[in-house]
Each structure stands twice: as structure tokens, then as C-alpha cells.
Amino acid sequence: MSRSQQLSFVQAIIASITPDSCTEDMDETWEQLRFFLTDNLILAALDLIDRESVIKYNSPWGRVHYEVLGSTAMYTVFPELPSPDPDNLAYCTCPAFAYSVLISKSQLMCKHVLATLLAERLQKCVERPINADQLASLFKRRFS
Secondary structure (H helix, E strand, O other), rough: OOOHHHHHHHHHHOOOOOOOHHHHHHHHHHHHHHHOOOHHHHHHHHHHHHHOOOOEEOOOOOOOEEEEEOOOOOEEEEEOOOOOOOOOOOOOOOHHHHHHHHHHOOOOOOOHHHHHHHHHHHHOOOEEEOHHHHHOOOOOHHHH
16 A cells, blocks of 8 residues: 555544543444554644643634644644645654655655544644734744
């Protein structure tokens, strides 16, 4: 099975999650995800969600910006980054994404991307409104 097919299945599994899913449904969902992702990756993503580390910034013009507080730093996640490469579901600024997903292709995603995708479906993101000046300041701190 190709990487893009695996990602399509993972996307479909994640899309099936709803905030009010019952325990039986979620048990089945975790089993399906375990077919494509490691236990460590799933547990690390769920831990980030439990620690309320997925932050969703909502701009007044409708754009959304995600950041995840990792174990050593804050990382920016782009869950719907338009890419000509079908082998990437999203993009994260963490070193694990660069190495494990982009270079060695040993993983489909990093824990920050998975946490963002799951937190969004489960409605567990910490939501914060942000204006243009705050967003510019956030980008300046993050990318300079």
C-alpha cells in the first residue's frame, strides 16, 4: 500500500471521529489508527490533547493558525497546507517531522500533526482569538 493510500485511510478514520462518539466507537477508531500509526505516536498525541497543548488561534478574517506545545518547544502545525506532494497530509515545524516524515519517510506524521487533527475533530483545541498585530508578533517570534 502506498504512502498516499495510507494517508487517505488515516484521513478517513480521523474524519469519522465526532466529539460525542461513544466509547465503543472510539475503541474501534484507535484500533484502526494503530494499523497505520505506532502506539507511541497515538499515545503522545493524546497526551498533548490531554495537557491542552493544542492551541487554535482564530483570526477576525476567518483564518486559523495552530500551535502545539511540544516537550521542548512550541511548534506550528499547518493541517491543510496545500502541497503538490500527495504524501503529506499536513506540515509541522518540529525536527521529528522533518526527519521522520519528509526525509526518511519512516512515519506518516509527527505527534503534533496527529494531536492537531484529533483535537480539532474532538473539539479539544484551546481556542484563542487573535488580531492582525498579535498574529504578526506571533510569527515574528516564531520565525525570526
